[in-house]
Amino acid sequence: MEHKTVRVAIYARVSTEEQAEHGYSIDAQLDTLRNYCKMYGKTVYGEYVDRGVSGKSVEGRYELQRLLRDVETGEIDEVIVWKMNRLARKTIDLLKMVDHFSKYKVAFRSFTENFETETAMGKFALQMLAAVGELERNTIVDNVKMGLKQRARTGNYNGGLVLGYRSLATGDKRSKGSSLEIVPEEAAIVRKIFELYASGKGLRAIANQLNHEGNKTKLGNPFSTTAVKEIVTNPLYAGIIRYNRFENWNERRRKGKNPDPIIVEGKHEPIIPKELWEKVQVLHNEKSKVNPRVFDGQYLLTGLIRCPECGAPMVANRTKNRLKNGTFIIRRYYSCSNFRNKGSAVCHANSVGADYAEQYVLDRIREVISEPRILQDLLETINHRKSNTIGPLKQEWQSIETKLAAIDEKRKKYFALYEEDAIDREMFVTRIDQLSDESEALLQRKAEINHELGAENDEPITAEYIQGVLQQFDSLIQLATLEQKKSLLRLMIKEIHINEKREITSIVMTFDEQSQTLFLGVDPSAMQAEGSSFLSKEKVHLFRAPNRFTIIL
Structure with a gap:
């Protein structure tokens, strides 16, 4: 019986912080995994490398997304990583990906944690090691949080950009930004904001005045009402440290408001006197008690x-x-x-x-559905734009390949010159580092192009498909509740453009795989139930759809 060669997909990842602090190297990961494949007679199907990207989520990891798509083609037998946390840091994310691989009969290997996921014991080992890895990470996070809380309780600032102050490094790298020094020109703006608010001016009036005077935020942006509010409610300016106002910010954002934050006297110099701070807080609390303006949410196109x-x-x-x-x-x-x-x-x-x-x-969508001439013009525009988009991307991809090959040749040249003592070590290291930086930038762009090309489909879209999509969309809109209409419009419409005369000139609708599957595959009759959620209803088949396409009405 002929032995089948195992086709392996290598995945490697390193975040900017890991590379800087721990010395993790993409090249080292790849070399190790290539040698592993060579040793066991396995063929490298492809290498998927995410550079300078965190492993917290799939978002922004274009090469991982490409790997997950390629697994579905049946051309990959095994996915290998140097270490499990290269694929995912959370146990649930790791198990979901391994389950996705298993669905398409693709094995998963970790070079460092050597086990097989095809067996029951291998799956158990995977779950245990993933859980232990997440426990270690969570323990480190908890220890860091505990240390930061203790620093705050002693009146120290834990870092972050804030108008009116500059952060100073005190001690080692981890404590950098814990000391504050007043920036006089910025402090003057902060004092003005507090004095204007104390005089009775509102947030928008203050922002408007500051912007007319040419003032900028710490990040160099114009002032908004939110930026002004953050300043007038920040006790840091009165010499007070407030810490842990929100818990688990990355997951919960402002929903994770802590009812008992740390509030203590700070070691830094205040910008405003306590009397002014207290006066502004009284005014702000009184204004906050005013009944909010009546708003029934009858706005379908907000933000579009x-x-x-x-x-x-x-x-x-x-x-x-x-x-x-x-x-x-x-x-x-x-x-x-x-x-x-x-x-x-x-x-x-x-x-x-x-x-x-x-x-x-709504009328424009129905007009396109009912007018064959408009639909045909729309079809020609879409297919023309698709061909004009994919072609340049492929050309850029090929150009990157050529540049990478040239960099590789230059790298070999400098190695040869160094071995022959034609250049000194300092020049050699400088040039190799420059070439590595150029290569990293090109490889990152190549990953982005691969992601864009993977989401596109260069097959022409038919008029029947567009008509079917828009008819389904129109049917759902007519039967939907107000909240469902908002969801549909925000899912399908990317943006709406108007001219100086306040007339709508174009409606840009983008249909991706998720929207077509979850929404446009819904039977409109399922929408008639009061308060029904069309995400959970049975789907009906329309047509075989491209991954993503855009319509401009």
């Missing part, structure tokens, strides 16, 4: 329409006008978010009527 002046998303706005007969009428608009948050120094309202915009979008 783009400002014709600055390109920022447009947000909900309304006006209440008294008629001659004494009654009031409420008019709904979408206005520039930059204007709403940062004032007229940054942009203008550029308001567009909400009733007009929402009706236009």
Whole structure:
């Protein structure tokens, strides 16, 4: 019986911090795994390398996403990594990926933790080692958090950019940024903000004044209402350390608000006196008690329409006008978010009527469905754009391959010159480092192109498919509840453009694999149930779909 050669996919990853602090090397991982394959007579099908990327999630790891797609082709027999945490740091993520491999009869190997996942004991070992690895990581995280909390309790600052101060390195690398020094020109802006708020000015008025005067935030951006609010509610400026305001920020964001944060006297010099701080807090608390304006959420296109002046998303706005007969009428608009948050120094309202915009979008979709001529023009545009997108990407990919080959030749040349003592060690190391940096940048771009090409499909889209997609979308919209309509529109519509006359000029709709599977495959009759969730309903087959395509109406 002929022996089948095992086709192996090598996956390697290193984050920027790991490479800097621990000396992990992509080249070392790859060399080790290549030698392993050579030793056991296995063929390397492909190498998938994510450079400078964290292992916390799949997002941004383009080469891992390409690997998960390629596993489905049936051309890979085994996936190997240098260490399990190169693939995933969380046990649940690792097990999901290994289960995905198993679904397509692909084995998983870790060079360092040597076991096989095909057997029951191998799977058990995988689960145990993954759990132990996650426990070790969580223990380290908890110890770091404990140390930071203790530092905060003693009045030390734990780092982070803040207007009015600069962070100073004190001690080793891990304690860098724990000491604060006042930046006079920034402190003047902070004092102005507190004094303006104490005089009765609101957040938006203060942001508008600061922007008109040319002031910038710590990151060099115009001031927004949120930026001003963060300053007037930050006790750091009154000499107080506040720490652990939010718990598990990466997972929960502002939902993880801690009811009992650490608040102690700080060791740094305050920018404003305690009296001014207390006055501003009293005013802020009083304003916070004011009943919020009535908002019934009847805005379907919030964040989808783009400002014709600055390109920022447009947000909900309304006006209440008294008629001659004494009654009031409420008019709904979408206005520039930059204007709403940062004032007229940054942009203008550029308001567009909400009733007009929402009706236009729905009518335009139905018009395209019912008019064969419009549909044909749309089809030609889509297929032309697809061919124009994929072609240049393939050319850029080939150009990168040529440049990488040239860098490899240069690297060999410098090694030869160094061995012949034609150049000194300092020049050799400098040039090799420069070539490595160039190579890393090209390889990162190559991974991005691979991701884009993998999501595209160069087969032409048919008119029947587009019509089917839009008809299904229209049917769902007509039967959907308000919240379902919002979800559908945000899932399908990428952005809506208007001109200076506040007229809609184009609607950009993007349909990817997830949206087509989860939403456009829903039977519209399933939407009729009150409060039903169309994500959980039985799917109906439309047509064989491309991975992703964009329609501009």
